[in-house]
Amino acid sequence: MPRLHRAGGVERSILRRAAAAATSLMALAATSLVAGPAVAATGEAGPCALPRTEVHHSLGVDEWNGAYPHPVHSLDAVMIFLSFPDHHPGATPEELTADYFPATTQFFQRASYGKFTLRPHPLRQWIQMPKASVRYGIQRDWNSERRSAYLRDAIAAADPKVDFSRFDIVYLVADPDAPGVDSDATKVVNFDRPVRADGADIRRVVTIFEQHPPDHNVLAHETGHVFDLPDLYHRPSDGKGDWDTYVGDWDVMGSQFGLAPELFGWHKWKLGWLDRRQVVCVQRSRDITLEPMAAVPAPGASIGTRLAVIMTGEGSAVAIEARSATGNDRTTCTEGVLLYRVRNGTPSGGGPVQVIDTHPTTDACWDRSVYAPLADAPMRVGETFTIPGAHARIEVADRTPSGAWTVRITTGT
Structure with a gap:
């Protein structure tokens, strides 16, 4: 750590x-490999579920590693x-x-x-x-x-x-x-x-x-x-330089000092806290309303849609989720729609998750963020971003009165 x-x-x-x-x-x-029996994932994983591989802390979500x-x-x-x-x-x-x-x-x-x-x-x-x-x-x-x-x-x-x-x-x-x-x-x-x-x-x-x-x-x-979650920070080979270039403040498996430590939706999917009712596999152009990842529903209320996934290969995907200043993310630097790449064959510490910076020329909260260049990575209302290599364009069309984010995803671009 x-x-x-x-x-x-x-x-x-x-x-x-x-x-x-x-x-x-x-x-x-x-970082060592701990193998274990495969256990069926909680609920049916769905068509965008990357398979678990033999790398340590693989981010495959189709089955659970019974060693954990x-x-x-x-x-x-x-x-x-x-x-x-x-x-x-x-x-x-x-x-x-x-x-x-x-x-x-x-x-x-x-x-x-x-x-x-x-x-x-x-x-x-x-x-x-x-x-x-x-x-x-x-x-x-x-x-x-x-x-x-x-x-x-x-x-x-x-x-x-x-x-x-x-x-x-x-x-x-x-x-x-x-x-x-x-x-x-x-x-x-x-x-x-x-x-x-x-x-x-x-x-x-x-x-x-x-x-x-x-x-x-x-x-x-x-x-x-x-619970079989990987390290998301980058450890410099010489011990010098930035540790947080992969995910910045986003997710406690990156930095324990991050301003937005809530677990990524992909991690929650793997752990069984989200299932296909809250995960949308994007296979065509559509609009999706995403509830903030850290928002805890009222007692008796449903969780709501939290994660959208675009497949980019047999072992890779782009995940889309909303992050707002609530719950575990109450100290976040910025709010908006966060994009990140997931690879099931990349081991813990090697960058299995990498946040996509939709504002590559700017940073934010340099005095508080663990890695300011990614602190403003989320998209805001009215912004559009074409994901390199994913053949998809993302537009944040609106934010609802309840605080959810409406995302327009256009595929084939």
Whole structure:
């Protein structure tokens, strides 16, 4: 995860610890491939659904990767707080819990239109690790042996206090002030082979090394990976330059500091929060009225059309959605109709989503945006844009009194 870029039973316990020590804990970073069985997507996906491929966190939406928990109901997450012999924690588990909850639960409740609830179960005590924090070599590009030792020790230390079979998600929260803790190391770690505990397979854990208070929306971003969502930021090969050239402020899987962190409609389609009733596959010229992506419908009201899709190839499409200053997008820099390209064969971190800048000669909110050139990417009422390579022209014809956007799509141009 990039940092801020300003102008990223005793007998049972003994047996389980022995099993954990014997289990391979060679951990793969969040960019590794975690395969799993195909599970039918929620509802019929429709003709514009790109197929899931074997790349890590593929944005195919025709089926669900069964190696990941599917957030279409309530899921339970345990928060385990880890201290070290070389430092006495200055914050309490309750204070650190409040850094992340209920804010993260509320983010996902709004994003899913109430279809998903993340239920945290924080421990009320520190679990001490067997080694000093400086012994683990914690950093962003972590040595695999030291990282595996950290994970092995953490699970073994928490073992007497946690029944892992009760939980869908595991958060390991390190003492943020310990001398060997590097906040840049926060990420999801996938195991090459699941760790077996309490009859359950632990396939991945979220390792949290954030300072107190933490980076904004960082846990929402990392939890997105637990649900098979990709990194949308660009990591410069030399560690220098802009990280946010692919999507800018749009979507928390790009930057946790973005002004419009609501998940893209394509992500919501993949997760099962949108289905073909809210997704229009554009195969001919037509007008479509799009409800703002972050607008949460009133209780009992339907979600409404949120996403339009134009196929541009067997593994690519252009998505069209409306973004307004409401819900998770309440701090957005600009409002309008956002266009972006999706590729199902591009892996996490490689640019599987790229926002189309419909105002390439201007920028906006340079003092607040993570990437000002894309802050004004959405189209406004009265504007027309021809999508290169898509044989389609987009016109924002109107905005309704309710705040929806009427989009005229002309194909074959």
